[in-house]
Amino acid sequence: MAQVSLNNIRKIYPNGVEAVQQTSFDIADGEFLVLVGPSGCGKSTLLRMIAGLEDITEGELRIGDRVVNHVDPADRDIAMVFQNYALYPHMTVRRNIGYGLKNRKTPADVIAAKVREAAEMLNLTDYLDRKPSQLSGGQRQRVAMGRAVVRDPSLFLFDEPLSNLDAKLRHQMRIEIKALQRRLGVTSVYVTHDQVEAMTMADKIIVLNAGRIEQIGTPSEIYHNPASTFVASFMGAPPMNLLDARFEAGQVRINGGTPLLPASGSGPVTVGIRPEDAELTPEGPLGFDIQIVEELGGHRLLHGQLADQPFTLHVGKEVEARPGAARVNLRPEALRLFDKTTGQAL
Amino acid sequence: MTDIPYTPAARRIRWSVLADHAVLIAGSLFLLIPLLVMLQTTTTTDLETIKYGPQLAIGDQLDDNFRAAMFKASGFSGQNTGLSMLINSTILGLGFALGKIVIGMMAAYALVYFRMRFATLAFWLIFTTLLLPLEVRILPSYEIAQKLNLLNSYTGLILPLIASATATFFFRQFFRAVPEELVEAARIDGAGPVRFFIDVLVPLSRTMIAAMFIIMFVFGWNQYLWPTMITTEEGMYTLVRGIKQLTQDLEGTNIPEYGRANMLALIAILPPVAVVIFFQSWFVKGLTESDK
Numbered sequence: 001m002a003q004v005s006l007n008n009i010r011k012i013y014p015n016g017v018e019a020v021q022q023t024s025f026d027i028a029d030g031e032f033l034v035l036v037g038p039s040g041c042g043k044s045t046l047l048r049m050i051a052g053l054e055d056i057t058e059g060e061l062r063i064g065d066r067v068v069n070h071v072d073p074a075d076r077d078i079a080m081v082f083q084n085y086a087l088y089p090h091m092t093v094r095r096n097i098g099y100g101l102k103n104r105k106t107p108a109d110v111i112a113a114k115v116r117e118a119a120e121m122l123n124l125t126d127y128l129d130r131k132p133s134q135l136s137g138g139q140r141q142r143v144a145m146g147r148a149v150v151r152d153p154s155l156f157l158f159d160e161p162l163s164n165l166d167a168k169l170r171h172q173m174r175i176e177i178k179a180l181q182r183r184l185g186v187t188s189v190y191v192t193h194d195q196v197e198a199m200t201m202a203d204k205i206i207v208l209n210a211g212r213i214e215q216i217g218t219p220s221e222i223y224h225n226p227a228s229t230f231v232a233s234f235m236g237a238p239p240m241n242l243l244d245a246r247f248e249a250g251q252v253r254i255n256g257g258t259p260l261l262p263a264s265g266s267g268p269v270t271v272g273i274r275p276e277d278a279e280l281t282p283e284g285p286l287g288f289d290i291q292i293v294e295e296l297g298g299h300r301l302l303h304g305q306l307a308d309q310p311f312t313l314h315v316g317k318e319v320e321a322r323p324g325a326a327r328v329n330l331r332p333e334a335l336r337l338f339d340k341t342t343g344q345a346l
Numbered sequence: 347m348t349d350i351p352y353t354p355a356a357r358r359i360r361w362s363v364l365a366d367h368a369v370l371i372a373g374s375l376f377l378l379i380p381l382l383v384m385l386q387t388t389t390t391t392d393l394e395t396i397k398y399g400p401q402l403a404i405g406d407q408l409d410d411n412f413r414a415a416m417f418k419a420s421g422f423s424g425q426n427t428g429l430s431m432l433i434n435s436t437i438l439g440l441g442f443a444l445g446k447i448v449i450g451m452m453a454a455y456a457l458v459y460f461r462m463r464f465a466t467l468a469f470w471l472i473f474t475t476l477l478l479p480l481e482v483r484i485l486p487s488y489e490i491a492q493k494l495n496l497l498n499s500y501t502g503l504i505l506p507l508i509a510s511a512t513a514t515f516f517f518r519q520f521f522r523a524v525p526e527e528l529v530e531a532a533r534i535d536g537a538g539p540v541r542f543f544i545d546v547l548v549p550l551s552r553t554m555i556a557a558m559f560i561i562m563f564v565f566g567w568n569q570y571l572w573p574t575m576i577t578t579e580e581g582m583y584t585l586v587r588g589i590k591q592l593t594q595d596l597e598g599t600n601i602p603e604y605g606r607a608n609m610l611a612l613i614a615i616l617p618p619v620a621v622v623i624f625f626q627s628w629f630v631k632g633l634t635e636s637d638k
C-alpha cells in the first residue's frame with residue numbers, strides 16, 4: 001500500500017506538445033482516484049508518467065516515500081491494466097497471470113498458488129488453460145485484472161479498462177473492480193472519459209481539461225459544487241443547465257426580468273442548475289416551453305426553452321408532462337454562479 | 347443417390363470447375379513431366395538412354411543408379427560422393443536460413459524497439475544492401491574470405507551470405523505491427539529487453555520465422571556461384587555444384603552418366619520440397635495472418 005504524491009509535474013512531448021501543465025496532488029493510501037476529462041486532455045499521459053512508461057519533464061513523483069522519477073516501471077511496485085488488455089496472445093491465461101511473478105524469480109509453487117488464488121477471486125478458474133483469443137471481452141478484462149492483482153502491488157493503474165466492453169458488462173465490471181479494490185485496499189488511479197464511471201467508482205475525482213486540473217474533489221463535491229462551467233457541463237448526464245443572466249439591483253435576474261437570487265455584483269453572469277433541482281409547478285415564476293419529453297422509465301427528462309435558452313428538467317415518473325408551455329421554479333439554494341468570461345465559480 | 351435437378355446454373359458451374367481443373371492439370375504436367383523424364387532415365391542404363399532417348403518403359407537400373415549417385419565419387423580425392431554433397435548442402439541451407447533469421451530478427455529488434463540516434467539511417471543503409479547482392483560484390487567478398495582463411499570451410503560458405511536486408515525488412519515490418527501496449531505490459535511485468543525478445547517476440551513471430559525459413563532454406567540450398575568460388579576441395583562440394591561436375595563428363599570419350607546425374611538432381615530437389623511441405627501451413631499463416 002502506498003500514498004502517491006505529484007509535485008509540480010509537467011509533461012512536454014518531444015514534438016513540443018505540452019500534454020500536462022504543472023500539476024500537483026496527493027493520493028492517500030488506499031484511495032480510489034479517478035482522472036476524468038475529454039479525449040486528449042492528458043489523462044493517459046499523467047497515468048503513464050506515474051507508471052514510468054513516459055518520462056517526467058519536470059517535477060517530482062513519489063510513490064510511498066520514494067522519489068521514483070527515474071525508477072524503472074518494473075521496480076515501482078505498480079500494476080497496470082490497459083484499455084486493450086495487452087495480454088500476451090501466445091500464452092495461456094495461467095502464464096499470462098503468472099508472467100510478472102516468474103520474472104521476479106518467484107518459486108514455481110508460489111506462482112501456481114497465487115495464480116490459483118487470483119483466478120478464483122476473478123472467476124477464471126475454468127479458463128486457466130485457454131489462450132486470450134479463446135476468451136470473451138469480459139473474460140480478457142478479468143485476466144488483465146488478474147495479472148495486476150496477482151503481484152500484490154502497492155498501486156493499481158487503470159487506463160480506460162472498460163471502454164471496449166458493452167454497456168451491460170461495463171456496468172457489471174465497474175462494480176466488480178470497485179469491490180475488488182475495496183477488498184484489497186490497494187491505492188488506485190483510474191483513467192476514464194466516462195463521467196458515470198468516475199462518479200460511481202471514485203473516492204476522489206480529478207477533472208482534467210487541456211492538460212490542466214479543473215477541479216479535485218469527492219464525487220458529491222464535483223457534482224454539486226463544480227468549480228467551473230467546464231466541470232458543470234462535463235459531469236452529470238444530462239449536464240448542468242447553464243443560463244445567461246445579469247446582476248441587477250442586488251439580484252441575479254434572468255432575461256432582465258425574473259429575479260432568481262439576491263446577490264451583489266455587476267454585469268453578466270452564468271447561472272448553473274442541475275436538471276433535478278428545478279421543479280415543475282403552476283406557481284413557478286419562470287415560463288418553460290417543453291419541446292421534447294424523454295421517457296426513461298424511472299424518470300422523465302423534459303427538454304425545451306427557458307427564457308429563450310436551452311434547458312433540461314428532470315422529473316419523477318409520477319409527474320405528468322407533455323410538450324407545451326409550463327412553469328418552473330428553480331430552487332435558490334441549488335443555483336450556482338459562474339463568471340461569464342472565465343467560467344470560474346463565484 | 348437423390349436426383350440432382352439439372353439446371354443451367356449447375357451446368358455453368360460445372361464447366362467453370364472443369365476449366366479450372368484443366369488449367370491446374372496443365373500447369374502440373376508442365377512442371378512434372380521433366381521430373382518424370384528424369385526419373386525414367388534413372389531406371390535405364392546410360393547406353394539405352396543415349397541410344398533411344400527418353401522412353402515410356404521403366405528399366406531395372408534404379409538401384410544401381412541410386413548407389414552410384416549417393417556413394418560414388420567422381421573426383422580425384424574420392425570425397426565428393428552424393429552423400430557428402432547432400433550433407434554439405436544441408437549444412438549450407440540450414441546455416442544460411444537460420445543465420446539470416448537470427449541476424450534479421452536481432453537487427454529488426456534493435457531498429458524497432460530501441461531509441462537509437464540514427465535508427466532510420468541505419469535501416470536505409472541496411473536496405474540499400476538489397477541493391478548489392480553477392481554477385482555484384484563477389485570479388486571483394488572473395489578476397490576478404492580468403493584473407494580470413496575461410497576458403498573451403500563451412501564458415502566461409504555461409505557467413506558472407508547471411509547478412510540479410512530481406513529478413514531484417516520483413517521482421518521490422520512485423521515488429522512494428524505488434525501493439526505497443528504489449529511492450530509496456532512486459533516492462534511493468536519486469537521483463538527486460540532480452541526476456542521480452544525471447545518470451546514474447548520470438549513466439550509471436552513463429553509463423554513469420556517459418557515463412558522466412560522456407561524461403562531462405564531454398565535460397566541457400568540453390569546457391570551456386572558462391573560455393574563454386576569458395577570451395578575447391580572436393581569434400582566441400584555442395585549438390586548444386588556437384589551435379590555440374592558430373593555432366594562435364596559429356597565432353598570426354600566416355601558415355602555421360604545420365605542415370606547417375608539425374609538421380610542426383612532428383613535427390614537435390616527432395617529436401618527443399620520436404621521443407622516446403624512441412625512448413626506449408628505455417629508459411630501461409632505467416633504471410634497472411636497473425637494472432638497478435
Ligand SMILES: Nc1ncnc2c1ncn2[C@@H]1O[C@H](COP(=O)(O)OP(=O)(O)OP(=O)(O)O)[C@@H](O)[C@H]1O
Pocket residue numbers: 013014015017018019037038039040041042043044045046193
Ligand atoms: N507520444 C506522443 N507524442 C506527442 N504527443 C502526444 C503523444 N502522446 C499523446 N500526445 C498528445 O498529448 C495530449 C494528451 O494525450 P493523452 O493520450 O494523454 O490524452 P487522453 O486524455 O488519454 O485522451 P484519450 O481519452 O483520447 O485517451 C494529446 O494532445 C496528444 O495528442
Ligand SMILES: [Mg+2]
Pocket residue numbers: 043044045159
Ligand atoms: Mg488515453
